Amino acid sequence: MRSAPGSLRTPRRIACWLVPWLFVLVVAPVIRAATTPVLEIPAAKGPLQIAPEIGPGVNLDRAPGWRLVEKGATGSAVRVAVVPGSGSDGTAGRPRLVANIPARDEAAPRRFELVPGDAAAGTPSGEFRFREVDDKSLALDDGDQPVLVYNHGVITNEAIPKNDARRSRACFVHPIFGLQGETLTESFPKDHYHHHGLFWAWPHVRIDDNEYDLWVYGNIQQRFVGWLARKATPVAAVLGVENGWFVGQRKVMIERVWLRVYKPAGGARAIDVELCLVPVDRPVTLWGAPAKSYGGLNLRYAPRRDTVITVPSGRTKEDLPDTPLAWADLSAHFGGSSEASGAAIFVDPSHPDFPPTWLTRHYGILCVGWPGVKPKTFAPGVAIRLNYRVWIHQDAARPERLRQAFDDYAAALKAAWK
Numbered sequence: 001m002r003s004a005p006g007s008l009r010t011p012r013r014i015a016c017w018l019v020p021w022l023f024v025l026v027v028a029p030v031i032r033a034a035t036t037p038v039l040e041i042p043a044a045k046g047p048l049q050i051a052p053e054i055g056p057g058v059n060l061d062r063a064p065g066w067r068l069v070e071k072g073a074t075g076s077a078v079r080v081a082v083v084p085g086s087g088s089d090g091t092a093g094r095p096r097l098v099a100n101i102p103a104r105d106e107a108a109p110r111r112f113e114l115v116p117g118d119a120a121a122g123t124p125s126g127e128f129r130f131r132e133v134d135d136k137s138l139a140l141d142d143g144d145q146p147v148l149v150y151n152h153g154v155i156t157n158e159a160i161p162k163n164d165a166r167r168s169r170a171c172f173v174h175p176i177f178g179l180q181g182e183t184l185t186e187s188f189p190k191d192h193y194h195h196h197g198l199f200w201a202w203p204h205v206r207i208d209d210n211e212y213d214l215w216v217y218g219n220i221q222q223r224f225v226g227w228l229a230r231k232a233t234p235v236a237a238v239l240g241v242e243n244g245w246f247v248g249q250r251k252v253m254i255e256r257v258w259l260r261v262y263k264p265a266g267g268a269r270a271i272d273v274e275l276c277l278v279p280v281d282r283p284v285t286l287w288g289a290p291a292k293s294y295g296g297l298n299l300r301y302a303p304r305r306d307t308v309i310t311v312p313s314g315r316t317k318e319d320l321p322d323t324p325l326a327w328a329d330l331s332a333h334f335g336g337s338s339e340a341s342g343a344a345i346f347v348d349p350s351h352p353d354f355p356p357t358w359l360t361r362h363y364g365i366l367c368v369g370w371p372g373v374k375p376k377t378f379a380p381g382v383a384i385r386l387n388y389r390v391w392i393h394q395d396a397a398r399p400e401r402l403r404q405a406f407d408d409y410a411a412a413l414k415a416a417w418k
Helices: 005-035 399-413
Strands: 040-043 048-050 065-070 078-083 096-101 108-117 128-132 137-140 145-151 170-178 199-200 204-207 209-214 221-232 235-247 248-263 267-281 285-286 295-298 303-312 315-317 322-323 329-335 341-347 356-360 363-367 376-378 384-394
Touching: 040 048, 040 399, 048 204, 048 399, 065 096, 078 145, 078 235, 096 108, 096 248, 128 199, 128 221, 137 235, 145 235, 145 248, 204 399, 295 384, 329 356, 329 399, 341 363, 341 399
Parallel strands: none
Antiparallel strands: 040 108, 048 096, 065 078, 065 108, 078 096, 128 137, 137 145, 145 170, 170 199, 199 295, 204 209, 204 285, 221 235, 235 248, 248 267, 267 384, 285 376, 295 363, 303 315, 303 329, 322 356, 329 341, 341 384, 356 363
16 A cells, blocks of 8 residues: 655655754764863963873864864954974973963963864964074074074083083073063073073982083083974974983983973963983982082073062072972063063972972072982983973062962963863
8 A cells, every 4th residue: 555645755854854953953062072172271360371282082183273262251262283292201292282371360260172263363473483593503583583592512612711621511592582682591601601591400410330410511411412393383382302411422311302482471481391311221310419409400590680589488688508499580680671571490390309499599590409419319211201481571570470470380281181
C-alpha cells in the first residue's frame, strides 16, 4: 500500500527545519568548546605580560591571526603572537603565546577567549627587529628605539692591562636601554673590571678537586656555542642562545639562555630571563662569596646620581649582604638625565630556594645569590632552571608600585589554558 504523497513530505520538512537548529543549539557549542580554549589568569591589576605554552589542545593553524578577548568584559581585543619557547632542559620546547594584557582598576581573576582575527590588524606602532652590530654582538631594537645588545663574542677592553684576565668577557647583555633611550648598564667599570651589564657568574665553581672563578675570564670561561631561537614580532621578541663553560678546551657546563622582551606597557618594559645550566659529565659545585652571597644573576648599573634601592620592606639606605629577597630595584638619574628611571629584578616564585639571598650595593649593582654562601653540588645531565624578570621603568618607582608589579608578574606566570 502506497503512502499518501503528503505523509512523507511533512516529516522531511520537520527534519530539514530541525537539523540546523540542533546543530546550532547542541553540536556547535560542543565544537566551539573543544576548539576555542580559554586562558585563565589569577587576580591581578596589570598590565600583564604573559607567555603561556601552547598546549596540544590549542590549534593556531586555523586562522592567519588571533586575538584574546576578555570574557564578560567590553573593550578591544588583545593582539597576540606566537614565539619559540624553551623546554625543561633549555632547548627549544613548545611555542608560547605572548601578549600584553591591559591593566584593570581592581584585582580579580580574568578569563580570555582565543578567537581568530586579521593577522595585520591591531599591530602596535613600530616592530621589534634584531640587528647585527658586528661579529660579536647582536642588538634588539623596538621600532627606532634601542632595547639591548647581547654580546656572544669575546669583548675586550683594551684599557685594562693585558695581564688582567678581567679585560675580556663573553656571553652577557650590555647595554640595556631605558624607555627614553638612556643607558642603564655599565661594562668593565673602573671599580670592578669584571662587572658587565646583565651577567650570570659564580665566584666559586668546583669540579673534581679543582676550584674555578667564573667571575674572572681566566681559568674557566663562558663561550658562545650557537643560537637556539631568534624571532621578532610586533608583540614581543625572543632570543635563545647556547653557551658553554670551558676549562681549556673541555666543556664542563651547558648554559642555555632565553631572553623574552615585551612592548612597553604602563610606563615599563618587561624582559624575561630564563637560565638553564646542565653539568656535562661530572658533578659541579657552586656557591657564592662568603658573607655576601653574590654568585648568580647580576645587574651592574651605569653612572648615575640620586641612587635609590628599594626592596619588599621599602627603601633602604644600607647595603644588604646575604639577604633573602623576592625582588630589588635601583632607580636614579642616569647619564645626566633630569628624569629618573630604573630597573628591578624580580625572581620567579618557582625559583629554587625562593626567595634566594642577595647582595645589594649602592655603588651600582644588584646580585641575586644562588645557591648562596653554602656550596651545592649538581649532578651531570640534570638541568638547573633559574628564571627572572628585569622590569625597566620610568621615574623612581615607589615601593607600592614595585610590589604591585611583582605581584602582577607572579600572576602572569600562572596564566593557563582551561
